[in-house]
Amino acid sequence: MASKATSIDIAYRAGVSQSTVSRALRNSPLVNLETRQRIQAIAKELNYKVDKNASNLRMQNSHTLALLICEDPTNDESMINPFFLSMLGSITRATARQGYDLLVSFQQLSTDWHADYEDSNKADGIILLGYGDYMDYAHKLDKLIEKNTHFVIWGAEHNNKAVLSIGCDNHQGGFVATEHLLGLGHKHIAFLGDSSSRSPEFRDRYLGHVDALQSTGIEADTQLQHDAINTEASGYHAANVLLDSGVTFDAIFTASDLIAIGAIRALKKRGVLVPEQVAVVGYDDIPVASFANPALTTIKQDTQFAGEILVESVLKLIRGQEVSQRLIKTHLVVRSSCGANVEDN
Amino acid sequence: MASKATSIDIAYRAGVSQSTVSRALRNSPLVNLETRQRIQAIAKELNYKVDKNASNLRMQNSHTLALLICEDPTNDESMINPFFLSMLGSITRATARQGYDLLVSFQQLSTDWHADYEDSNKADGIILLGYGDYMDYAHKLDKLIEKNTHFVIWGAEHNNKAVLSIGCDNHQGGFVATEHLLGLGHKHIAFLGDSSSRSPEFRDRYLGHVDALQSTGIEADTQLQHDAINTEASGYHAANVLLDSGVTFDAIFTASDLIAIGAIRALKKRGVLVPEQVAVVGYDDIPVASFANPALTTIKQDTQFAGEILVESVLKLIRGQEVSQRLIKTHLVVRSSCGANVEDN
């Protein structure tokens, strides 16, 4: 088969100059309408597509966004955080809708991603999706800023004000979850999830939890908080630690659904009934949540909307427009793990 | 901040020509080792990255793969087939391991994707992931072939021999699933899923099912087969149709986990006990499968391995190497929905 058609081939066939072809294909009003249409027809016939490399090189942009998904290094290779997967879906769609392409890459937090895509002119902007330990890559973000890269990070507000972050209101989510459990009559609510500043999102959920307790006059009991990272195994382990501690509790709010599912497994194994003896509320509303047994009451983050906002924001950054921090409201999804009287599917 | 460094900047600092810089950065042995190292050091210091657009334009390749995920148009926008998501994860990793970038795009089967990425020189090859109705895009594949595009499709063997497909052995999967149910003493096994050639993967699972029945002297009863596409809702509906038909059955094998989950919901709603009265086996082993209630016995496709093979295959195609059709073995994951005596987590 013949090699790809170029604008010169079209120019030859149309009997005009290559410049005119280029203009016509970009639908420039400078070109006579009739000529334009003729050229476009030929292009279509030849199945011509503008060479993006040449075009990008010349225009100095790529009409491409890069999505870097930074995983917990502790996470099993084969198991991507389902919440990210969902975000990926919505980001892909939103990017396409804006006429951009999306380069996707999974990164270990440890690797040297700080300067790759935008530097090599493959992407005009970067979206960072990462749950784990933000401290670890603070200096990498600094590097991005220093280099004037256009990027948005998903998650908690960053202490470096130059970093644009878009995320769900974790504090509100934590507050609502705990408020719900309190409303159901629970008094001793444990929290499973890292509460340190190393996991700002989990920490904010924890702080919301603490505030909800305080708003009804209950002081958070540190014995009821146990660290866990975002895996089922970690939730299983943390619940066992909690159980072993002998401290009384009648409910658990976990920093993620995966943790909740692990915790429920631990509770069941010890013969603790969920929700009769211990109510559980998770966070994320991953697909598995509604199929857990009992079905998980959880805090839903609207990934569809979040993806759109994320894409829209990088694009604004790229265009030099004003963008601001943004907190997306979460909402409670009541199923049966909390003991509220709801019929599951 | 200053604009991006180019090879000329480096040449200037190093006191050599730009050509030498280019060679040195590609680690050409033609360049004196010492000079090479000096240049590389300067490049590092300036945080220089080769401009991919320029490089690709010159080299006429992109070191990029495109992944087109073609969704069932019937599928809800927000809900991506979890199996694809899993494939996406493994393909992303495999691509990165090979030093390629991955462009991801979700496509409606209806849209005009046939000529995009490779034509515009954005990708060297394409991986097609699509469950739905292959007939619909047969002519698009023809177009790809005609244009000499490097691509692999995931799924059933294609009747057009020029199409390279990599997929799991659906016939074997269907056979093993049904064999398992037969082994548990079930005699009237229904099949939920499209059995027409419009869904070659589902059809092959069905044929495996039929063959397993025949191998024990049972003739497949067409009254026990009901069409369903790959959604929970469709499975719910198909199970109801089956139930309404009044035909006796003691087990269901479904063409996908999503269908199985919908079917179980329908059975439960009618007061049919799973697995006591009706055993169920699904297909795919999506993450939700182990959390379904009862936990789903299913046929697992090794997405990790499949992703690697897929990437490896396009790459071979690109390099002009020999590649052949490939069927990946599936295996049975026994949980409790089939009634086998297994303890779930």
Add this chain to the structure above:
DNA sequence: CTGAAAGCGCTTACAG
């Protein structure tokens, strides 16, 4: 409205 020309930043034959 159209064309000739420059140039985006590389890679690589060609000549030394």
Add this chain to the structure above:
DNA sequence: CTGAAAGCGCTTACAG
């Protein structure tokens, strides 16, 4: 081992 030069396929200021 190194440099000068061509050229990948576009876009766009400049001149008409």
